[in-house]
Amino acid sequence: xxxxxxxxxxxxxxxxxxxxxxxxxxxxxxxxxxxxxxxxxxxxxxxxxxxxxxxxxxxxxxxxxxxxxxxxxxxxxxxxxxxxxxxxxxxxxxxxxxxxxxxxxxxxxxxxxxxxxxxxxxxxxxxxxxxxxxxxxxxxxxxxxxxxxxxxxxxxxxxxxxxxxxxxxxxxxxxxxxxxxxxxxxxxxxxxxxxxxxxxxxxxxxxxxxxxxxxxxxxxxxxxxxxxxxxxxxxxxxxxxxxxx
Amino acid sequence: xxxxxxxxxxxxxxxxxxxxxxxxxxxxxxxxxxxxxxxxxxxxxxxxxxxxxxxxxxxxxxxxxxxxxxxxxxxxxxxxxxxxxxxxxxxxxxxxxxxxxxxxxxxxxxxxxxxxxxxxxxxxxxxxxxxxxxxxxxxxxxxxxxxxxxxxxxxxxxxxxxxxxxxxxxxxxxxxxxxxxxxxxxxxxxxxxxxxxxxxxxxxxxxxxxxxxxxxxxxxxxxxxxxxxxxxxxxxxxxxxxxxxxxxxxxxxx
Numbered sequence: 368x369x370x371x372x373x374x375x376x377x378x379x380x381x382x383x384x385x386x387x388x389x390x391x392x393x394x395x396x397x398x399x400x401x402x403x404x405x406x407x408x409x410x411x412x413x414x415x416x417x418x419x420x421x422x423x424x425x426x427x428x429x430x431x432x433x434x435x436x437x438x439x440x441x442x443x444x445x446x447x448x449x450x451x452x453x454x455x456x457x458x459x460x461x462x463x464x465x466x467x468x469x470x471x472x473x474x475x476x477x478x479x480x481x482x483x484x485x486x487x488x489x490x491x492x493x494x495x496x497x498x499x500x501x502x503x504x505x506x507x508x509x510x511x512x513x514x515x516x517x518x519x520x521x522x523x524x525x526x527x528x529x530x531x532x533x534x535x536x537x538x539x540x541x542x543x544x545x546x547x548x549x550x551x552x553x554x555x556x557x558x559x560x561x562x563x564x565x566x567x568x569x570x571x572x573x574x575x576x577x578x579x580x581x582x583x584x585x586x587x588x589x590x591x592x593x594x595x596x597x598x599x600x601x602x603x604x605x606x607x608x609x610x611x612x
Numbered sequence: 613x614x615x616x617x618x619x620x621x622x623x624x625x626x627x628x629x630x631x632x633x634x635x636x637x638x639x640x641x642x643x644x645x646x647x648x649x650x651x652x653x654x655x656x657x658x659x660x661x662x663x664x665x666x667x668x669x670x671x672x673x674x675x676x677x678x679x680x681x682x683x684x685x686x687x688x689x690x691x692x693x694x695x696x697x698x699x700x701x702x703x704x705x706x707x708x709x710x711x712x713x714x715x716x717x718x719x720x721x722x723x724x725x726x727x728x729x730x731x732x733x734x735x736x737x738x739x740x741x742x743x744x745x746x747x748x749x750x751x752x753x754x755x756x757x758x759x760x761x762x763x764x765x766x767x768x769x770x771x772x773x774x775x776x777x778x779x780x781x782x783x784x785x786x787x788x789x790x791x792x793x794x795x796x797x798x799x800x801x802x803x804x805x806x807x808x809x810x811x812x813x814x815x816x817x818x819x820x821x822x823x824x825x826x827x828x829x830x831x832x833x834x835x836x837x838x839x840x841x842x843x844x845x846x847x848x849x850x851x852x853x854x855x856x857x858x859x860x861x862x863x864x865x866x
Contacts (some may be wrong), residue, residue, distance in 0.1 A: 515698040517711040518665050519687025519764070529714065533702045610702045610744040 398580035407584035416588060423554055423565030424592075426482050430489025432552040436544070438497035438540055443532065444507020445498070456502070464493040468556055475561050481504040482564055485557040492553025493546035499544020504535025513593065537611070540604040547600055614645035616800045617689060617767045619664060621795075625675035626659060632825035633659045637673070639819055639828060646794060646801045648811040648818045650858070656826025657804045658772055664802060665692050665770050670723060688716070690768035691761035695776050697753045699745040699760075700812045705731070705742040708756050712764040720845065723763075730763035731756075733793060738758065751782035759789075762797070787814060788841035795839060808862070812854045813835070813846060820861055829859050 398406070410416035411575040445452035453543050470491055478484035495514050508531050516530045558567020573582035616687055619641040626634040627782045633656040641647050649657040662668040664675055675682040677689045691712065699708050709727035718726070720762060731737050733754040745753050754774055775783040791814060794801055797846040805811050815834050822829040836845050845851050 511694065511696060511698045512700065515668060515694060516711075516715060517685045518667055519715040520688070521715040525715050529711075530700070533700070536702070546765045573839070608702075610746065 372541045376587050379402045385480070390513075393605075396577060396579045398583050402580040403583040403587060404525055406580035407588060410569075410581060410588075416585065418590065419564075419569045419585075419592060420588070422482065423485075423558065426485035426557070426565065427489055427554050429483075430553065431487035431493055431547060432498050433486070434490050434494035434546055434550065435543060438494045438542075439501045442498040442501025442503075442542075443505055443535065445502040446535070447527065447531065453505075453582055455498075459499050459502075463499065467492050468560070469552070471557065471561050474557075480485070480562045482562070485554060485562050485564060488557035488561070489550045489553040492556075493550040495547040496549055497539075500538045500545065501535060504538030504542075506539065507533055508534035537608055540600075540607060544597060544600050544604065547597055550594065551589070551596070555589060615767070616622050616798050618643040618645075618798065619768065619802065621660075621664070621673070622675040624660070624670050624675060625665065626656070626663060626668060626670045627744065633671075634663075635827050637826070637828055640801055642816075643728070644798050644800055646803070646814055646816050646828075648803045648805055648815040649731040649821060650805055650808065650818055650862070652823045652862070653806070654826075655821040655823040657821055660683070660826070661692075661770050661802060661804045662771050664768075665690060670823070672828035676843075688764070689766060690770050691764055691766040693754075693757050693761050693769060693774045695773040697745070697750075697757045699744055699753055699756055704742050704744060705748070706736040708738040708745065709759040709763050712760050716764065726763045726765070727759070730759040733797075733813060734759045734763060735760065735789065748779045749782070751786060754778060754786065755861035758793075762793075766799065768800045768802070771801065773804055773806065784809075788798045790814065791839065791841045808855050808858045809846075812844070812851060812858060813828070813840060818858060820865075822865055829865060832858055834863070 375582055385400050389397045390401075391397075407416075441455070462603050469486075471488060474484050474487050474491070478487055512534065513526065514524050514531050521529070554565075555567055555570075558565050559571060563571060566585055569585045573579070573585060619639075621637055621639040621641070624634055625632070637660060638648075645732070649660060651657050659668055662676070664682065666682045668686055669684075677687065678720065680687065680689065700711060703711065706724070706727055707744050710723040713723040713726055719830070728737070728741075731741065735754050736752065736759060736782070740748070740752070743846050774839060775786055778786065787810065787827040801814075803814060812834055817833040820827060820830040820832065821827065832854070836848070836850060836854070837843055840846075
């Protein structure tokens with residue numbers, strides 16, 4: 368109850384600060400919250416926003432889906448086969464530490480200006496985190512549970528599917544959540560910097576037309592989208608890990 | 613029900629690097645016997661138990677359970693019970709009880725039946741089956757660990773300080789329940805413990821191991837009448853004398 372009130376107050380304070388910034392104004396043509404809201408409604412009505420969203424989500428689904436489908440198994444293999452883990456870790460650490468955006472020109476060169484290259488950027492942004500978490504999850508598996516399974520005569524396959532993968536599941540899911548937020552980041556970076564499609568294109572176009580209210584509306588929409596996606600994933604996580612309660 | 617089998621431990625030695633954990637251990641566990649291993653920490657009692665389970669390859673000697681020489685883990689004769697229970701936190705009580713059978717490829721309907729029986733034996737039938745381990749007390753978690761061990765219908769139970777992390781009142785109840793089950797099931801039990809009372813109360817014989825390197829220091833017979841849980845043996849003078857005798861042996865070893 369108290370938390371809900373605090374949350375509500377923080378939203379109001381944020382809107383007030385925004386309103387104040389538009390009044391001053393902080394910069395030329397800084398839109399008010401209300402103007403942004405109207406622009407958002409307008410963009411939704413015209414269909415422009417939904418079309419851009421559909422395009423962007425395609426890249427996101429492609430890139431993030433590939434990151435999960437490749438990253439999780441790779442991380443599991445890294446955790447189980449020591450040599451692979453030791454070698455692959457170096458590249459993962461590099462990918463995580465380096466500014467991934469620097470790879471964008473390379474991706475354009477290889478994949479051209481297309482939705483596919485946005486997807487590749489999304490993949491590059493999210494896959495290292497997903498892989499690293501799956502790897503960490505395997506390494507964190509309790510040795511006692513493995514010993515128990517061996518004592519009962521577990522075959523290697525059953526040990527893997529029944530003990531190691533479930534042990535790693537909390538970390539895998541946390542990695543997917545982290546990866547998804549990174550995927551949205553990669554998506555917008557890609558669409559702003561390289562392949563003018565979807566939401567990034569809408570943001571850029573609004574900016575060049577000095578329609579700052581539309582630009583803000585698109586940014587806000589992107590935030591809402593990523594927030595909703597992360598929330599959905601967190602719900603799934605809670606369902607899968609209900610034993611933790 | 614499977615007939616109980618004996619365990620022959622002959623000239624078993626084991627070292628970890630330069631550390632000699634066990635040297636020339638000879639113990640014969642009779643079929644259906646309740647035998648305890650006790651000794652100061654570092655005496656290798658858990659190492660020996662794990663070697664019987666096939667989890668620790670031994671350097672010399674051999675361990676024979678029934679007619680089969682132990683060469684690795686997963687033999688169907690023996691089940692392990694762990695001090696920290698080693699339950700799968702993501703699995704329900706019933707799934708945990710079934711887990712040993714699942715690992716051995718037993719089909720689901722048979723698993724469910726055996727698990728239900730085993731949970732009934734340990735007093736956890738019914739409403740608890742769908743609970744997760746984190747929702748249970750330590751004593752109840754160990755009942756699940758015991759049910760998992762019993763579900764595969766082993767001839768030998770290997771117990772590694774199973775009640776060490778359980779509060780005293782619950783521990784006594786579990787000890788009595790264990791004695792009752794042991795009498796009904798006629799299994800051979802090897803129990804590792806650091807509690808003198810527990811060793812005397814439960815066992816037919818207590819093997820005292822000396823530390824660094826682990827050797828058999830002494831074997832103490834426990835001629836207390838059974839069923840001990842019904843006869844209130846804990847309150848008897850003989851019980852106190854035997855505990856004291858064990859204490860004198862352990863004290864002199866320090």
